[in-house]
Amino acid sequence: MTTEDLSTKAQQQAAAAPSRRTVLCTAGLAGAGVMALGACGAAQDAANSAASSASDAATGALKDAVSKATIPEGGGKVFPDQKVVVTQPTAGEFKAFTAVCTHQGCVVSDVANGTINCGCHGSKFDITTGAVKAGPAKEPLPEKKVTVGTDGITVS
Incomplete structure (x- = not known):
């Protein structure tokens, strides 16, 4: 080449x-x-x-x-940011429900006189079962799972 x-x-x-x-x-x-x-x-x-x-x-x-001390016996407390309401119907018995009213989706306002109360339209729910005590809501508040431990109450 x-x-x-x-x-x-x-x-x-x-x-x-x-x-x-x-x-x-x-x-x-x-x-x-x-x-x-x-x-x-x-x-x-x-x-x-x-x-x-x-x-x-x-x-x-x-x-x-949510500690046991913050939930009054015969009453409850609303946690609006978490959309949960925790009640203590009798001493040591804790219940939790969604805090969203089943009528039109408002967050319930308070717990008094044995009922969870919605300030928007006046619905009232039983603190033990979440059942409707007074309308206009027709459906109960859905229940959440409550676990009571030594460090407080856990809701899921």
Whole structure:
């Protein structure tokens, strides 16, 4: 092979092969894509973590706020932020219900005289069962699970 043939062959190979600049740019773009995807995953993980933390904080706040001493016997307490009402119909018996009135979705306002009371339209619910004592609501308040422990009351 002549020198001219070798030179032509080298030029053809160089034209067919990507330049160093092309290789570096492609590698840089691929790396940026991987980092962007990683950032998306990290953002999603952060969002999931924040939602979980908010849920844990709300549960923790309710647990901290609800001690046996804060729920009066024969009465109860409304926790509007958590949309829960906790009652103590008789000594040591704790009940919990959703605090969202079944009439039109208002959060109940208070517990008095053996009933959970909705200030929006006057519905009254039994503190033991959540049953309607006075309308316009027609459905009882859904009951929630109550666990009484040494550190307070947990509602789920």
